[in-house]
Amino acid sequence: MNAVQEEPDFDPAVHRLIDLSINTYYNPYTRFDWPDSLVDEQWWMSPDLLTVFDTPFMDTMSERELMALSKYETLNFYSLNIHGIRELMIEVTRRIHSPGYEHQSEFFHHFIGEENEHMWFFAKFCLKYAGKIYPDKSVKIDTGTLAPDIANFLVFTRITIFEEIVDFFNSRMAKDESLHPIIQEINAVHHQDESRHIAFGRQLMKQLHSDLSSRHGPEEMLAVGNYVNRYIEASIQSLYNPAVYRDAGIADPYRFRRELLQQPSRQRQHDRYLKRTKEFLDKSGLLPSENAYGAN
Amino acid sequence: MAPIEIGQLEQVKDWLKARRPELTDIDVDLDLIENRIIDSLGFTEFLFFLEEVSGREITTDAQTVNLFRTLRSIRDNILTAQH
Ligand SMILES: [Fe+2]
Ligand SMILES: [Fe+2]
Numbered sequence: 001m002n003a004v005q006e007e008p009d010f011d012p013a014v015h016r017l018i019d020l021s022i023n024t025y026y027n028p029y030t031r032f033d034w035p036d037s038l039v040d041e042q043w044w045m046s047p048d049l050l051t052v053f054d055t056p057f058m059d060t061m062s063e064r065e066l067m068a069l070s071k072y073e074t075l076n077f078y079s080l081n082i083h084g085i086r087e088l089m090i091e092v093t094r095r096i097h098s099p100g101y102e103h104q105s106e107f108f109h110h111f112i113g114e115e116n117e118h119m120w121f122f123a124k125f126c127l128k129y130a131g132k133i134y135p136d137k138s139v140k141i142d143t144g145t146l147a148p149d150i151a152n153f154l155v156f157t158r159i160t161i162f163e164e165i166v167d168f169f170n171s172r173m174a175k176d177e178s179l180h181p182i183i184q185e186i187n188a189v190h191h192q193d194e195s196r197h198i199a200f201g202r203q204l205m206k207q208l209h210s211d212l213s214s215r216h217g218p219e220e221m222l223a224v225g226n227y228v229n230r231y232i233e234a235s236i237q238s239l240y241n242p243a244v245y246r247d248a249g250i251a252d253p254y255r256f257r258r259e260l261l262q263q264p265s266r267q268r269q270h271d272r273y274l275k276r277t278k279e280f281l282d283k284s285g286l287l288p289s290e291n292a293y294g295a296n
Numbered sequence: 297m298a299p300i301e302i303g304q305l306e307q308v309k310d311w312l313k314a315r316r317p318e319l320t321d322i323d324v325d326l327d328l329i330e331n332r333i334i335d336s337l338g339f340t341e342f343l344f345f346l347e348e349v350s351g352r353e354i355t356t357d358a359q360t361v362n363l364f365r366t367l368r369s370i371r372d373n374i375l376t377a378q379h
Contacts, residue, residue: 139357
């Protein structure tokens with residue numbers, strides 16, 4: 001029922017990704033030079049990735065306040081990664097070497113191994129330089145009503161979209177020389193691994209999607225589309241964390257968050273984060289922007 | 297311009313109704329999860345709203361999700377500042 005259909009060009013492509021993974025393998029535990037401490041007053045995140053970027057707050061807040069905000073936004077970004085990785089590891093572990101995933105399991109070994117290592121260095125950074133990880137505020141509410149093939153498609157769609165949004169931040173910060181080398185390094189290393197995960201995820205998404213519409217009616221497909229759009233929206237909103245604003249010394253963190261989310265200019269930034277992903281969803285026919293099913 | 301104090305429970309109800317305009321009222325014992333008034337994707341926004349209304353940070357895990365199942369439970373367990 002949930003079997004992944006074989007696609008002729010799937011295996012060679014997956015093998016290439018596995019070879020790459022083996023040939024670029026690094027020891028994460030010795031890969032980084034962790035400085036003993038990082039001074040507060042510096043850019044912990046590229047300013048153009050802050051949730052206040054492109055808003056009047058960039059002018060009304062002092063550079064010192066913005067730097068403080070950058071520290072907590074970077075921690076939030078790594079914390080979101082930690083929680084996201086926990087979820088995706090659970091889902092992939094549930095499927096590895098189970099019926100329907102015969103051709104993916106070899107890659108899954110590399111995926112799970114690499115994600116475990118990513119989680120380690122993100123957590124290490126948070127705990128070493130701030131002594132905390134922001135708690136996960138999301139909750140899994142399982143109503144258990146999804147058909148297994150739809151559930152499988154949505155699992156890998158969530159994983160891939162999450163990785164794509166993260167990768168936008170990683171690739172920007174990997175090349176931002178105004179950031180401390182350890183911050184650049186973490187982002188560069190993650191970006192390198194994630195480019196393989198994203199290539200794999202996109203292919204698996206297409207494959208899992210290919211026969212959904214033949215088995216499910218337009219109404220169900222509309223629900224799938226709506227779900228993906230809502231997932232994207234929720235992922236973007238998770239970048240705006242009231243606990244971050246509170247830690248950065250902002251007086252009314254909930255109101256501040258609402259104000260930011262209402263800024264039209266922020267939509268422009270979200271579009272920038274999502275450009276590549278939306279183009280892929282549109283071109284591959286997974287989520288046509290022209291309302292074939294559920295662009296809301 | 298002191299606004300008229302609206303009960304916290306009413307605020308919660310209004311927040312949910314704003315997202316589900318077809319609901320004219322929400323009974324305090326209606327199962328919000330079974331009836332898909334809250335779901336995984338909308339949960340965090342709801343939680344931040346409840347934090348703002350109650351004035352305290354709320355921690356969650358797989359077990360605590362039941363505390364959010366009805367308005368009655370939300371009032372008794374989450375909006376404790378009301379009493
Ligand atoms: Fe990762
Ligand atoms: Fe990944």
